[in-house]
């Protein structure tokens with residue numbers, strides 16, 4: 001690990017001010033950043049410790065949604081009675097991630113900003129456009145079992161690893177920030193993450209030194225909620241394919257639906273065409289297959305991850321069957 005300067009912030013304003021100078025990074029739980037610093041994949045000159053800021057609580061908004069502090073530990077968010085009751089998709093997604101010990105330490109903001117688990121990104125001896133722009137991508141022709149099949153580019157096929165972000169995408173969360181100029185932004189999660197394109201090192205639209213202070217959820221959506229994660233081991237493994245689903249039915253037809261996927265793309269993936277195909281329809285195996293055709297119509301495998309295309313189809317169909325009351329098969 002390279003030497004770095006350390007500052008503990010005592011207010012959000014002090015944090016953005018301290019992070020605005022030089023090559024600096026916020027540190028919350030440290031469960032991703034410290035690993036990357038030990039490997040010298042990230043080498044900030046300054047760490048701004050935000051872990052003691054008063055941003056670890058949660059309150060209901062006037063509209064009936066939730067305002068979640070960016071420092072709320074993943075374990076507390078998953079266990080909160082309001083989340084378990086009204087946003088079970090979020091609770092289940094959090095509990096599907098990491099381990100109890102890590103979830104105690106990991107924060108809501110840090111979880112959204114954790115970096116890819118592409119093996120080559122973590123190996124400084126290998127070419128990686130995300131770690132060293134312009135060096136090439138070892139994964140395209142290499143071992144890419146856990147990498148993306150949608151929204152990829154010739155420069156990067158990495159996936160976003162967060163389970164929580166997938167649920168947040170299905171719930172239409174808004175990310176609330178504070179910038180060094182003293183103003184803040186409200187960023188819909190749909191606009192927050194970037195596809196790799198030819199700049200895979202740019203993963204989201206945050207500016208340097210911009211602090212996530214809260215994540216806001218709209219009022220609880222009607223209907224059923226589900227989070228389903230397929231992985232190589234029953235725990236302590238990132239998603240090969242995951243789905244967060246929220247679906248309501250009226251008079252036998254699908255009246256509202258949101259479906260977000262993990263493990264498939266550089267960001268939590270949501271395809272409005274899939275939801276449009278389902279809306280107003282009576283559930284049937286043929287309808288579910290048609291939705292999967294749309295989701296995967298442009299999917300591209302890279303060898304070791306070809307299996308994800310049929311796997312994602314089965315995950316989507318099973319999720320729709322469960323959400324529409326057809327039981328799990």
Ligand SMILES: Cc1cc2nc3c(=O)[nH]c(=O)nc-3n(C[C@H](O)[C@H](O)[C@H](O)COP(=O)(O)OP(=O)(O)OC[C@H]3O[C@@H](n4cnc5c(N)ncnc54)[C@H](O)[C@@H]3O)c2cc1C
Nearest residue numbers: 028029030031032033097098106107109110111162163212
């Ligand atoms: C062994 C292991 C297994 C795991 N398995 C899973 C899994 O299955 N699913 C899953 O989803 N996750 C998994 N994780 C990842 C874990 O959830 C993340 O490491 C954690 O959520 C990151 O939160 P943190 O507070 O520790 O972030 P940090 O490590 O402190 O920060 C991560 C990044 O976010 C930035 N940052 C943090 N907070 C803010 C903020 N408020 N504003 C702006 N920038 C900020 C930091 O500067 C840094 O760049 C696993 C991690 C490990 C080590």
Ligand code: SF4
Nearest residue numbers: 118128129137156157
């Ligand atoms: S897929 Fe992306 S993160 Fe992985 S080696 Fe290629 S450029 Fe790097």
